[in-house]
Amino acid sequence: MRLMHRPRWLTSFLDLVLIMLGAMALLIANKLEGNRVLEAVSDTFGGPGLVASLPPMPVDQIFENQEARLSAEGIVRIQTLSRQVSESQNIVHIRVPVEQTREDRLQGWELAAARTASIAWQLRQNGVAEDRIVPRMPDSAVSEGPAHVTLELRTK
Template sequence: MKAARAPRWAVSFADLCLLLLGFFILLQAQNGRTDGLAAGLRSAFGTAAAAGEVARDLRFAAAGLFERDEAVLTAAAAERLRVIGTEARTKGRRVRIVSEGQGGGNARLDRWELAAARTAAIARGIRAGGLDEQAIAIAIPAISGPAPAGQAITVRIEGAR
């Protein structure tokens, strides 16, 4: 007596399910940093970045950009951000601002409000360079585990709009 054979499509379906599961695990492991995931997948498959796609990360300690315990940019920081915005506008780039961690608070703002206000101030500083606000994205990812000391802000200049 012959044993019953599974239909041929069942193997393909199982392969598809495992591939999707692996992909979603990769997405979850990236913790909202999809740019890193895309670059890693391109690298794994041996392909270069898409034509015209150039990304550059600028990382700042928030304490060095703002007046002490405030969301007011120093004059030097405001000028530097304006130059970044002008460069992004002239080259047709997008800017992504990622804020991680929190600074101290003050009498007006608690730690979360201060971190959010500082992130928005950086976006306004970049927009002062003439970059359209539609080309600016702000991200404040969830922190898992112990929060980093202080607030760090990454300004990522991405490929063409």
């Protein structure tokens, strides 16, 4: 009996398809853990990952009360972040929470969007390239935790 001989490239292609299918299944199964899965895959293959070592920046410390204007401490922290990001090959996500306020001027999403714009402007003033700064509204199907606006700083 003669065995059917398949070309070697066909096996390699099928292996690749199965690996990609498995990766997509992992991402779909872990919607809420998507960033962690991507970071683990990135670390495994030696690529840039997410910056996980940044200290938290409480909103009430970097912004004036119920305002989108950065405080003096906030400006210093964003300047420090700008230096770290400029030297880094990593992707950075900055989350600005949506706060429920009773103020008449800016409320909820408006305040979060204005604060995000304020951070983006300060980053740009401190030398972070404009094409690296990408504001993102959350996708309701994939959003994690409380409502927020994300400012993504992409790799160079």
